[in-house]
Amino acid sequence: MRNTILIHCPDQSGIISAITGFIHNKGGNVVYLDQHVDEELGVFFMRLESEFSKNAIVFSKFKEEFELKLAIPYEMQWSIHPGNLKPRMAIFVSKYNHCLYDLLSRYKSGELEVDIPFILSNHEDTKHIAEQFEIPFYFIPVTKESKGEAEMKQLELLKSHKTDFIVLARYMQIISSKIIDHFPNKIINIHHSFLPAFAGAKPYHAAFARGVKIIGATSHYVTEALDAGPIIEQDVTMVSHSHRVKDFIAKGRDLEKIVLSRAVQLHVNRKTMVYNNKTVIFS
Amino acid sequence: MRNTILIHCPDQSGIISAITGFIHNKGGNVVYLDQHVDEELGVFFMRLESEFSKNAIVFSKFKEEFELKLAIPYEMQWSIHPGNLKPRMAIFVSKYNHCLYDLLSRYKSGELEVDIPFILSNHEDTKHIAEQFEIPFYFIPVTKESKGEAEMKQLELLKSHKTDFIVLARYMQIISSKIIDHFPNKIINIHHSFLPAFAGAKPYHAAFARGVKIIGATSHYVTEALDAGPIIEQDVTMVSHSHRVKDFIAKGRDLEKIVLSRAVQLHVNRKTMVYNNKTVIFS
Amino acid sequence: MRNTILIHCPDQSGIISAITGFIHNKGGNVVYLDQHVDEELGVFFMRLESEFSKNAIVFSKFKEEFELKLAIPYEMQWSIHPGNLKPRMAIFVSKYNHCLYDLLSRYKSGELEVDIPFILSNHEDTKHIAEQFEIPFYFIPVTKESKGEAEMKQLELLKSHKTDFIVLARYMQIISSKIIDHFPNKIINIHHSFLPAFAGAKPYHAAFARGVKIIGATSHYVTEALDAGPIIEQDVTMVSHSHRVKDFIAKGRDLEKIVLSRAVQLHVNRKTMVYNNKTVIFS
């Protein structure tokens, strides 16, 4: 069985050998190890995949000992993820469907190893797509007045479906702390600019007005500060004076879906860690 | 002889055939034509290279007729540039020398077809490079108090050397309107970020603090609004959590010199037009 | 009404003014013009969009006069395409479905302005996708023995559905001249390498074996020479030693679908011309 372990803790001498020695002694083989030290902050990060023969570890006992012998003495924040568990990914979407189509196609063809308990929208435009891909669809409209109530319904849905994380596939409503607090660093948004440029509404219009020669897309974890959460992935494409706003939007669609799906894959494969409003992205 | 003609005017029907017909009637052959219409503003832009047998045109007469038959009736802003004239390019630089080295290497190897009347700096660090490439070097220090006086000296130098345009090759002083007014859309700066993100001082530090996954460089014409002039060229490169500020700076150096030299080449080849604080870049 | 005119002919003086003058005299307004001269071969290419008020031209008469006054004297190959016609695009696919999903999603969301008369496959794996998107699906298996017969069936389908062009969305059979002759420069393939590197079968395996640091995808018109037709679009992405063949394949999927869809869009928008086994791609 393969496990992925994620660790961060204060940087200190001997830590790698302590961890890899522990795994080795438990009969595990380290098949992948990536580590990062933030030298300014003195923080150590590690991602480690290890293979155990089936009988070699009793899972709960392994966790207990890891906690005692490593996590406590080294002051670690850590988590372990068995390789055979598919995370449950809810999708929130408004009217634009390109990211939704892209995620669902990857899901159907087995490229994206998740379960999708439901799709939620504040509009009914994408209902037929949910049906086409045979995924439950919930329509929860949001107005200024109904926002609080709508979020209560969203939370209930997320809980009753045992959702692990949320993808905002061009969901055009601001997510409030009511939801964020339950899914810290577990809500992935796609913003259609190379942040921090053009945060907020209508980034393609703003990019056009400024006359930039590149446009971009940014996928990030949602925090309470709008478009200011930890960046997971970014990419850009060239534009020219001959492109109008509608051309920016068309070129941007491809960027958005590629950047979002890369970010989702990184999250699903436990290759992201968040610290100090930034991400460490393991390769 | 080859000429380049640049035109902008209100968009109107029949304009392309009027211009190309005029050239044809004067014995010229259009070897390159690129045109752009800003449909929102209703403005027409054209760049046209035409070849004339040597005797075919008397230059001043051509200009006179063009003015009468085309420029006035169509309300054109236009200019004509004989292909055999090398523009005179002054370089301003402070302490960082990578852009300077890059420009001078291109100049020496014939890649960049300009004359370089002089290099000016507010420091003496690059003096030996100017000497190495045998180009006059002027040291004009700038302090808060001496800024006005320094600019007077700069202007004199620029005039006495018949300077056509100025390249700020990492010149770390703000250029005031005193200089800009004499060189409108003729001062090219390189800023070490993908503008409009991280305008102002220390963009690599700001990019690091924000945790971006791409860094960039932007070359633009200098206007009175800091880092807000018309963008000529931009490019980016990927970074990761493993890069520190000094790595951003190192990666950025290559971006800066490539982006700046592309912008300078575009300017030298008359492939840029400025309108509404944006550029039209011909191919 | 907007028309697109494509022209190539021997390069000669005065041609642009002749064409634009003709359009102007017919009451048309040139809204876009792009031209290219292959100076070695002495060939002139032009793409021209012009707007006519509805009554201004009688279409057949316009064509007749263009032929007489321009096409014959200038020895032009030319074609005119009214802006309101959707081309009919057949899709051939084998087992991989990512390009198929991508094309169909773009089609359904209105991004790709074509009609799709049918999807054809030599396997049944993608039948459910055709059904999901409500497009007729034909299953025509191909074996060494049945190849001739299969192609006859394909041709019949293509004809009876009035197909304008064919997209090979990862169709893993070689297209023979029997089909190509009926669709010259009208069959678009996606090959999963940056051609001419790694032509033929299993390019990702070959790229892995060679240890390249970039992989690519190439969309081209199909000719009888395998993977050697005129290239429409290419793009690449970075890989490293840490990627295995399956990672190349996964990264390649995104490249393939983006590159193929860009090529299809260029073809649909009449922005491609073929000459001398190369393409001219208008912007």
Added chain:
Amino acid sequence: MRNTILIHCPDQSGIISAITGFIHNKGGNVVYLDQHVDEELGVFFMRLESEFSKNAIVFSKFKEEFELKLAIPYEMQWSIHPGNLKPRMAIFVSKYNHCLYDLLSRYKSGELEVDIPFILSNHEDTKHIAEQFEIPFYFIPVTKESKGEAEMKQLELLKSHKTDFIVLARYMQIISSKIIDHFPNKIINIHHSFLPAFAGAKPYHAAFARGVKIIGATSHYVTEALDAGPIIEQDVTMVSHSHRVKDFIAKGRDLEKIVLSRAVQLHVNRKTMVYNNKTVIFS
């Protein structure tokens, strides 16, 4: 003091903890560790930077013990590189000077931490550049007849100047095994195509003839098979039908110098390992 250790050996369980435990026991702190397992070949690669307080290790004793306790039992190929040693880099060049200028500029500004004992050329065109940068220049012409003799002289120069590695900065002569055998994986070439496409002479002409939409550059270690050695770094740039061969060459120059300098930096920083005619490139 900081050391870099490079290791490859058969993959086996417990190896990371053995190595990191050894370093820890010797009083060292692992500040960077990157590892790679080629699962098909069963080979383990590691790059490890460790910091020792000055008195902590006697260098020769460290090596002896490492050999006994790790290298022999684990069948390692390994090397250790003290951080304060500048490698000695000879430059071979023919007539094109853009890569030479670029390397020398980086050297002079402290960006490239090497010593440059000499520049060697089969032409005299770049002699003035060597003088300009105050580096010894040797002119060794090469003809079919004199090739053997020329190589003897080259070898003598390389030895007498205690050269560590060689950069072929657009040196247009084939390097024979006479030289390669003395500098295995220590000769870095820049080839002006995205290999394996367009190996051999005149790649830009071949790329133009094929009508590609991207051109590239490849830096690789020189082996006896022409342009077929382990690839260190590649990059590409977009081209179009409007670019002629001379435009490919101009765009290529920037690619070549950037790609070559990146490869040289990787080599200088001991971030490359060669195995099975491929490279492992540490981050």
